[in-house]
Amino acid sequence: MRTTTTYLTLFLLILSSCSKDNEVQLMDVVSERYDNLYAPQSGGVDPRTGQFTPISGEFIKFSFSLGQITTSDTDWDLAFRGTSIIVNGGESLGTIDEPVRTGNAAVYIATGTMMSVTEVNLQQLSQDSSVGYAIAEGGGNGWYTYQGPPVNLITPTPGKILVFRTNDGKYAKMEILSYYKDAPENPDAYTSESRYYTFNYQYQPNEGITVF
Amino acid sequence: MSSSSKLSDILDDQIGIFIVPDFGGGNGIQIQGLDSEYTLLLVDGYPIIGRQSGTLDLDRIAVGNIEKIEIIKGSSSSLYGTDAIGGVVNLITAKTNEPFSLNSNYKFSSFNTNDFSLNIGAISEKGHNINAFLNLFNSKGYDLIETDILNTVEPFKNLTAFLSHNFEFKDLSFFSSFRMFREDQKFRLNESIYGNNIINESNFNTSVSLNKFDRLSFVLDNYFTRYKSEENFSSLSINTPESFFDQSLFKSELRSIFEINKKNKLIIGFGITNESLKRNNFYKNKVTQNSFNYFVQYEGFIFENTNYIFGARYDQYGEYDSEFSPRFAIRTQLNEKISSKISIGKGFKTPDFRQLYFNFANSSSGYSVLGFNAAKEIINNLQATGQISNLIISENEFEGNLKPETSISFNFGIGIKTDKNISFDINFFRNQIKNLIDYKIIATKTNGQNIFSYYNLNKVYTQGIELSSLFNLNDNINFKIGYQFLDAKDNDAIKRINDGDVYARISPNSPAFLIQKEDYFGLFNRSKHNINSKITFTTKNNFQFYFKSKFRSRYGLVDKNGNDILDQFDEFVNSNIISDISISKEINNYKITLGSDNIFNYKDPENLPNNPGRIIYSKITITL
Numbered sequence: 001m002r003t004t005t006t007y008l009t010l011f012l013l014i015l016s017s018c019s020k021d022n023e024v025q026l027m028d029v030v031s032e033r034y035d036n037l038y039a040p041q042s043g044g045v046d047p048r049t050g051q052f053t054p055i056s057g058e059f060i061k062f063s064f065s066l067g068q069i070t071t072s073d074t075d076w077d078l079a080f081r082g083t084s085i086i087v088n089g090g091e092s093l094g095t096i097d098e099p100v101r102t103g104n105a106a107v108y109i110a111t112g113t114m115m116s117v118t119e120v121n122l123q124q125l126s127q128d129s130s131v132g133y134a135i136a137e138g139g140g141n142g143w144y145t146y147q148g149p150p151v152n153l154i155t156p157t158p159g160k161i162l163v164f165r166t167n168d169g170k171y172a173k174m175e176i177l178s179y180y181k182d183a184p185e186n187p188d189a190y191t192s193e194s195r196y197y198t199f200n201y202q203y204q205p206n207e208g209i210t211v212f
Numbered sequence: 213m214s215s216s217s218k219l220s221d222i223l224d225d226q227i228g229i230f231i232v233p234d235f236g237g238g239n240g241i242q243i244q245g246l247d248s249e250y251t252l253l254l255v256d257g258y259p260i261i262g263r264q265s266g267t268l269d270l271d272r273i274a275v276g277n278i279e280k281i282e283i284i285k286g287s288s289s290s291l292y293g294t295d296a297i298g299g300v301v302n303l304i305t306a307k308t309n310e311p312f313s314l315n316s317n318y319k320f321s322s323f324n325t326n327d328f329s330l331n332i333g334a335i336s337e338k339g340h341n342i343n344a345f346l347n348l349f350n351s352k353g354y355d356l357i358e359t360d361i362l363n364t365v366e367p368f369k370n371l372t373a374f375l376s377h378n379f380e381f382k383d384l385s386f387f388s389s390f391r392m393f394r395e396d397q398k399f400r401l402n403e404s405i406y407g408n409n410i411i412n413e414s415n416f417n418t419s420v421s422l423n424k425f426d427r428l429s430f431v432l433d434n435y436f437t438r439y440k441s442e443e444n445f446s447s448l449s450i451n452t453p454e455s456f457f458d459q460s461l462f463k464s465e466l467r468s469i470f471e472i473n474k475k476n477k478l479i480i481g482f483g484i485t486n487e488s489l490k491r492n493n494f495y496k497n498k499v500t501q502n503s504f505n506y507f508v509q510y511e512g513f514i515f516e517n518t519n520y521i522f523g524a525r526y527d528q529y530g531e532y533d534s535e536f537s538p539r540f541a542i543r544t545q546l547n548e549k550i551s552s553k554i555s556i557g558k559g560f561k562t563p564d565f566r567q568l569y570f571n572f573a574n575s576s577s578g579y580s581v582l583g584f585n586a587a588k589e590i591i592n593n594l595q596a597t598g599q600i601s602n603l604i605i606s607e608n609e610f611e612g613n614l615k616p617e618t619s620i621s622f623n624f625g626i627g628i629k630t631d632k633n634i635s636f637d638i639n640f641f642r643n644q645i646k647n648l649i650d651y652k653i654i655a656t657k658t659n660g661q662n663i664f665s666y667y668n669l670n671k672v673y674t675q676g677i678e679l680s681s682l683f684n685l686n687d688n689i690n691f692k693i694g695y696q697f698l699d700a701k702d703n704d705a706i707k708r709i710n711d712g713d714v715y716a717r718i719s720p721n722s723p724a725f726l727i728q729k730e731d732y733f734g735l736f737n738r739s740k741h742n743i744n745s746k747i748t749f750t751t752k753n754n755f756q757f758y759f760k761s762k763f764r765s766r767y768g769l770v771d772k773n774g775n776d777i778l779d780q781f782d783e784f785v786n787s788n789i790i791s792d793i794s795i796s797k798e799i800n801n802y803k804i805t806l807g808s809d810n811i812f813n814y815k816d817p818e819n820l821p822n823n824p825g826r827i828i829y830s831k832i833t834i835t836l
Contacts, residue, residue, distance in 0.1 A: 093601075111713060113724050132602050138656040141604060145774035146579075146662065155774030158724035159715025178720035185719055186772075186783075200723060 029212055030203040032067055036181060037197040039080035043096075056096035057081055061088075064164070064172045064203040074102040077166045082195055083144060083154060083179070085135045088167040090127025101127075103167025107134045109143065110161045113175075114200060117161045120171045120210040125163075135162065143176055152189040154179045166203075171210055174201040217319070217327050217347060220270035221809075222281065223301070225760065227694035228680045229283065230742045231270070232764075233822045238269040243285050244621075244641050245674030245700040245738055246298030250561055254302040256376075256389060258417050259295075262439030264457050266564065272393060272411070274372040276317070276329035277345035279306035285678075286641060287559025287621035290523035290539035293485075293505055297559035297619045297645070305376060305389070307341055308333025314836040321829030324352035341378040347371065353398075354824040356817035361403055364821050368397035370411075383424040391415040399443060407445035414438055427471040435463040458490040475519070476512040483507075489565045493572040495586035499565050504528045517545040527560075531568065531585075532613045535560045551627045553639075559619040567614060567649055567666040579662045581651060584614040587665040591655060602656040609654075615668050619645040625678075633684040642675040672735060674700040693745040700735040705777045716781045717773045733768055733778045739787075741765040754798045758807070761791040769819055785819045796831075805831040 043055040061076035062069050070076050078087050079099065089105035092098045106125035110117045126134045139146025145157045156176040164172045177183055177200065181193040202212050220239040224231040234240035240248030249266045252259060253273075260268065282302040289296045312334050319327040326349070333343045350369035357364065376389035393413040400406040417435040442456040465483035472478060488500040507525035514520060520542040528534045539557030546552060563584070570583040571590065582590055588610045594600050625639035647668040655663045676698040683691045708714050709732055715724040716731065734740075746760040765787045768778040794807025806829075813826040 111715075113715065113726065115723075116726075136656075137602065138604070138653050138662045140653055140776075141602075141656070145771075145776065147771065147774070151770055153774075155772070156717075156720075157715075157774050158717040159713070159726070159775065160724075175723060177717075177723075180720075183720040185721075187720070198720070 026209075027205045030064075030067065030205060031200075032203075033198070033200045034062075034067075035183070035198050037062065037069060037080060037199075038181075039082065039195050039197060041082035041084075041195070054096055055082065058097055059084075059086060059099055061099070064166050064170070064201065065168075065205065067203070073099070075167065077103070077105050077164060077172070078107070080197055083142075084133065084137055085143065085162075086128050086133055087135075087164065089165070090134065091130045093128065093130060093133060104165065104169060105167045106165045108163055109135065110163050110173075111159050112161055113159070114161060114173065114202065117163065117173055118212055120163055120165070120173075122210065125165055144179065153187060154189075154194065155187075170204060170207065171212075172201055172203040173212060174199050217274055217276050217317075217329055217349070218271045219273035219275050219303070222275045222278070223270065224744075224762070225746070226281065226283065227682075227692045227744055227746070228678055228696065229694075230696065230744070230762075230764075232737060233820055234267040238267055239271060239822060240267045241270065241301065242738075243283075243298040244643055244678075245676065245698045245735070246643060246645075247737075250295065250297035250559075250617075250619075252292055252295040252300045254292075254300065255391065255415070256305055256387075256417070257302060257433075258415065258435045258437070258463070259461070260415070261437055261459055261461050262411075262413060262441070262457075263564065264441060266566070272370075272395070272413070273303070274329070274345075274347035274349070274393075275303065276347050277305050277331055277343065277374055278303045280304040285639075286555060286623045287537075287557040287619050287643065288539060289527075289535070289537035289559045290525050290557055291507065291509065293525060293527050293537075294535075294560060294562045294616070297561050297617070297621075297643070305343065305345075305374065306331070306333070307343055307376070307378060308335060311335050312836075315833070317831060317833040319829055319831035322827045323354050323824065325829075326350050339380055343374075343376045345372070345374040347373075356815070356821060356824070362400055364817070365824070366398040366400060368395060370395035383422060385421045385423070386419070388418040389416075404447055405445065406447050407443060409441065409443050411439070411441045413440070429469045431465075431467045431469070433463070433465045433467075435461075437461050455492045456490070457492075460488050462486045477510070479507075479509040479511075481507050491565075493570060494565075495569040495571040495583060495590070499569055501529070501531060501565075503530075514542075519543055529562065532562060532616055535562075535616055535618070549629055553623070553625045553627070555621075555623045557621055559621060559643075560616045561618075562616045563614045563649055563666070570666075579664060581664045582654075584666050587654060587663075591663070594655075594657065599657050600655050601658040603654070604656070605654045609667075614649065614666060615647045617645060617647050617649055617668075619643050635682045637678075637680050639678040640676075641678065642673065644671070644673045646671045648672055669704075671703040672701065673703060674698065674735075674738075676700075688750045690748045691745070692747075694743070696742045698738055698740055698742070700738045701732065702735060702777070705732060709777075714775050714777060714779075716775055716779050718781050727775075727779055727781075731780045733780060733782070736768055736771075736778050739765045739767045756796045756798075758794045758796075759791065760793075761789055763787070763789045785816060788814050788816075790814050790823075801835050803833040803835070805829075805833070807831075 039060045040057055041055050042057040043053040059079035059081045060069055061079040063076050076088050078085055087105040087107050088101050088103040090101055106127045108124035128134050136142040143160050145155050147153045162174040178198040179194055180187040181196040183198040184192055204212055220231055223229050223241055230242050231239050232242045241251050243251055248268055253268055284300040287297050288300055292300055315331040317329050328348045330346045335341050348371055353363050353365040353367045355363040372393050374391045379386045395411040397409045399409045415437040419433045422430045438460040440458045443454050463485050467479055467481035470478045483505045485503045490498045505525055505527045509523035511521050522540050524538040526536050537558045541555035543553045568583040568585045570581055571586050573580040621643045623639055623641045628636045648670040649666050650669040651664045651666050653662050654665045676696060678696050680694040709729055714727050716727045717724045742764055744762040749757040766784045768782050768784045770783055772782045790810050791812055792809045793811050794805055796803055796805035809827040815825045
């Protein structure tokens with residue numbers, strides 16, 4: 001039994017060193033921060049009249065491989081509108097101005113830090129659907145905590161790491177830092193401009209690699 | 213002596229009692245780390261109502277006719293029923309001992325505040341004891357943040373009137389009293405919406421005792437109270453609804469007291485309570501509730517030096533589970549100087565009508581809050597019409613009722629009295645509370661709005677040490693000091709931290725990290741250390757100096773980093789000391805006082821809107 005284990009270990013060592021040789025051309029993991037991605041929305045509740053109109057407005061799309069926002073109809077991974085975040089995979093919920101999903105993107109929310117989440121758990125990935133987004137909406141359900149009155153602040157919940165499969169099957173992880181313009185030290189729900197995302201992300205540009 | 217005429221100041225003057233700002237701007241009493249929602253406030257044994265947002269505004273109660281304040285710390289629902297979790301504060305009104313007495317005072321203080329009181333007492337030849345009290349109060353209010361149009365406290369005026377009557381006739385004794393309060397305050401929502409907020413409160417009670425029998429007596433109490441508050445717009449406002457709150461309470465109770473012998477006493481009684489509420493943002497037009505209660509209390513001796521009280525009460529409700537609340541207390545006089553006390557008791561607080569029937573939508577922030585009972589039906593309707601995009605709770609969470617919040621409280625104290633001039637008390641306490649009601653998101657509507665409702669969510673505990681001490685250096689100098697060490701935490705938060713589920717972020721520019729057990733600070737608005745002390749000094753020529761200080765160690769009000777708990781990386785209100793000073797002089801029937809509250813002008817407008825800063829006042833009192 002012991003011999004078998006030793007052989008197996010040896011075999012694996014050889015195998016892994018072989019694969020190391022092949023990985024020489026691997027691209028580096030991209031670690032970036034994106035500031036002030038502005039994702040406005042129209043509609044909702046009018047603060048003056050209390051009237052509700054359906055939420056609308058273009059989702060602002062983001063592509064990990066570009067490291068930029070994009071207006072492409074197909075080459076995007078996730079998109080933002082107000083507090084909603086969608087992925088380019090699955091089905092549309094059918095809200096006004098919601099883009100068609102063309103890719104195979106998916107997402108889940110891991111608990112941890114950018115340092116501690118080192119591997120993608122493929123089983124947990126899920127896509128948007130006609131009954132709800134993969135990143136649940138509402139404070140305390142998805143990526144943020146809503147602090148009720150009198151504070152009324154939207155704070156990215158610490159310890160929530162969004163782990164993505166991109167529209168073309170690669171992986172990325174993201175930590176949202178702020179929902180207010182220029183990520184102010186002490187945001188104020190009444191004076192700070194909201195719907196400005198600041199986030200850190202890491203993108204694994206190599207096909208099929210699920211570790212960062 | 214403090215020269216204040218509002219309950220918040222008088223309670224603040226009690227050693228070992230700590231007044232803290234409540235959510236909403238009022239002042240609340242925090243007993244053993246429990247909020248004012250969990251303290252029952254009584255006048256002559258009858259409860260004060262009108263907790264519009266849960267807490268009772270202590271500035272509403274004028275105390276110019278209060279002779280004595282009784283404070284029971286720890287759960288005592290065994291005698292008082294609901295709300296007596298943290299403790300009970302009973303204000304006893306004064307009864308004159310003289311054929312005629314008159315006492316009047318006028319106080320003028322900063323912010324153009326006028327405070328006038330009049331007390332008149334009379335005893336007729338036939339033994340009718342009548343006491344009347346009037347207080348008139350008005351203030352210009354103040355503004356801590358001058359950049360906006362709103363004042364922090366808008367101008368207001370109020371009036372309190374009180375009349376009581378005591379009479380003994382053969383074997384019967386009668387006590388009845390009437391109290392009314394009216395307040396008129398300006399309010400302003402913004403530049404174009406403004407008006408007045410009117411509060412009307414009245415209380416009426418009668419109590420009859422029958423002492424016809426040798427060792428057996430009966431007491432019948434009847435009490436009615438109503439609290440009504442309404443906003444009236446004087447500006448044109450199309451879309452802002454006017455708010456109103458109209459609560460009434462009727463209580464009737466019969467007690468029989470049987471003195472078995474000199475040392476053993478048995479009290480048995482039962483009561484009925486009827487409570488109703490009409491308010492805006494409510495699921496029903498009017499909510500009413502009847503409850504019945506039965507109680508028993510036995511007082512006796514085990515040894516010469518040890519007495520005990522066993523009490524129990526059963527409260528029967530329609531809307532939620534009935535509650536059985538026992539309490540046991542034992543006191544031993546170990547020797548002439550040292551005594552010890554142990555008590556263990558259960559307390560409870562029924563869900564208030566808001567937690568059951570609220571139906572509130574905040575149109576500017578886009579969320580709604582539903583009471584537990586209202587949520588059952590409203591969610592069903594919304595689902596049927598396809599307006600719910602995400603139901604977060606499961607259907608069966610709607611079944612059953614919202615449970616009362618309950619606590620088990622334990623106290624152990626030792627009192628030492630060396631002689632007339634020095635006393636020292638120490639008390640260890642622990643309150644374990646379960647089924648604490650809090651709100652959480654239950655569903656998201658298709659329009660993206662969140663719906664919150666109330667649930668029995670948390671388990672929390674408060675524990676600590678209370679010390680109080682009194683030194684009379686001589687007849688002219690008195691010194692009192694009270695200290696409280698408090699550890700108040702959420703049991704579930706501790707578990708989540710131990711499981712490694714809670715993360716924090718120092719600033720919006722830094723990544724999150726896992727927090728450690730020692731990073732957890734505890735419940736919001738709790739200081740670990742509270743100290744209050746006062747010294748009074750009387751000179752030979754009748755000058756009296758008074759100096760009071762209270763210290764509060766740092767505490768947190770807001771979870772800044774969004775992890776739902778208060779940790780070291782959130783924002784804190786710094787430790788602070790607030791000191792009051794006064795000097796008064798008595799000349800015949802007159803007494804003149806000059807003083808300053810918060811003399812060192814401690815302010816924190818952002819966190820403490822109900823602290824206006826330094827107040828300077830003068831007061832004149834006439835006693836006949």
